[in-house]
Amino acid sequence: MKKKKIEEMVHDENLGMTLIVKTVARMMIAMILLFGFYIIIYGHLTPGGGFAGGVILAIAYTLMMLAFSRKLALKKLNNFWASIWDNLGMLAFIVLGFIGLNFGYFMFNFIWHGTPFHLVSAGFIPLANIAIGVKVGAALYAIFIGLSIYGRIITTEEETK
Amino acid sequence: MTALPIIILILMIAGAIVAVETKNMLSAVIAAGVVGFGVSVLFLFLRAPDIAITQVIVEVLSLIILIRVTTNTDNEAIEKRIDNFANITGLIFVGLFIAFCVWAFVDMTPFGNPLMRVSQHYLSAGLKETGAANIVAAVILDYRAYDTLGEAVVIFTSILGAFVILRKHGKKKLVEKDTEEIGIPE
Numbered sequence A: 001m002k003k004k005k006i007e008e009m010v011h012d013e014n015l016g017m018t019l020i021v022k023t024v025a026r027m028m029i030a031m032i033l034l035f036g037f038y039i040i041i042y043g044h045l046t047p048g049g050g051f052a053g054g055v056i057l058a059i060a061y062t063l064m065m066l067a068f069s070r071k072l073a074l075k076k077l078n079n080f081w082a083s084i085w086d087n088l089g090m091l092a093f094i095v096l097g098f099i100g101l102n103f104g105y106f107m108f109n110f111i112w113h114g115t116p117f118h119l120v121s122a123g124f125i126p127l128a129n130i131a132i133g134v135k136v137g138a139a140l141y142a143i144f145i146g147l148s149i150y151g152r153i154i155t156t157e158e159e160t161k
Numbered sequence B: 001m002t003a004l005p006i007i008i009l010i011l012m013i014a015g016a017i018v019a020v021e022t023k024n025m026l027s028a029v030i031a032a033g034v035v036g037f038g039v040s041v042l043f044l045f046l047r048a049p050d051i052a053i054t055q056v057i058v059e060v061l062s063l064i065i066l067i068r069v070t071t072n073t074d075n076e077a078i079e080k081r082i083d084n085f086a087n088i089t090g091l092i093f094v095g096l097f098i099a100f101c102v103w104a105f106v107d108m109t110p111f112g113n114p115l116m117r118v119s120q121h122y123l124s125a126g127l128k129e130t131g132a133a134n135i136v137a138a139v140i141l142d143y144r145a146y147d148t149l150g151e152a153v154v155i156f157t158s159i160l161g162a163f164v165i166l167r168k169h170g171k172k173k174l175v176e177k178d179t180e181e182i183g184i185p186e
Helices: A002-011 A019-041 A050-067 A069-076 A079-103 A125-149 A156-160 B003-021 B025-045 B049-072 B084-105 B119-130 B135-143 B145-166
Strands: none
Touching: A002 A069, A019 A050, A019 A125, A050 A069, A050 A125, A050 B049, A069 A125, A079 A125, A079 B145, A125 B049, A125 B135, A125 B145, B003 B025, B025 B049, B119 B135, B135 B145
16 A cells, blocks of 8 residues: 555655656665665675664665655655654664673673674674664654655645545 | 866965855855855865865855845845944954964974875775775774764754744744733833
8 A cells, every 4th residue: 555655645746856866766766775775784894884874875765755756655654753763873882881891891892703704703893883874864864854854844734645 | 287276276266265255145145155165175185085075065056045045035235334443353363273284384394295104094994994995984983983973963053043043933823812921021
């Protein structure tokens, strides 16, 4: 039901920008998201990390909002769930720190380090990168939502939809 | 080798001057973008790809937000009026700042040859102690993880502030009355 509605909104001519922008954006958004996840997950091996990858994720959602109208982007991820993801990322980072307190000191690298230059290595650094990436991505997207939807008076007609 | 960074620096200074002096808001935003992208290229010359990636991406996002804001407004700068007192005090403080900078920078180590007291340990033992191939990730998430927690808290607090300040109406309905009288009595 929800999927069908989103499909209709993608092809609606009255919403968002022109057909050219929509076609290019539809191809690019998946690749931008993939690149963001790559930057986050390989943060302990290659340049990048949680913050840079998180901003890339936020840019993918921002592109969605600009190309296919604000309505569709809010259907995908609205301000409530954006702030929930923001809080979850923050909570995960702090919990990782406190688990380290159990083994030695705050933010102790408690997981087995593994062999260097492998994807699963460096203990808790990849986990912390993922937490920060989710946190930063959701947070910057939430700021863009905040600048976009707050401040305009939502009529009762729009609320009932 | 050294000519290209200097050309980029001159371009950045020109962009900053254009951003301050131009009348059109959209041109000012784009000229400010020149400064940001120039900084990111300079970070590549200084062999800091982590910071270069972050700078490029943050610049893209902030440019999107600023252009989105300025295209809907009336695009004209406020008329400037000359204020002699502000100009003179500004010049005095800039002069004082430069004088103290010269005084402080005489004793600094030369550019590109930092004191390697703590960082030498990170470079030589970082891979063995943390297992991370990217030494920047090893420093910011292992040795200095507490700093990173502070930065995350800063972003978190700024989101809270943005959400509270930007919203038009509170959570309460308009017809609802306050149960307690707080604030300044009329």
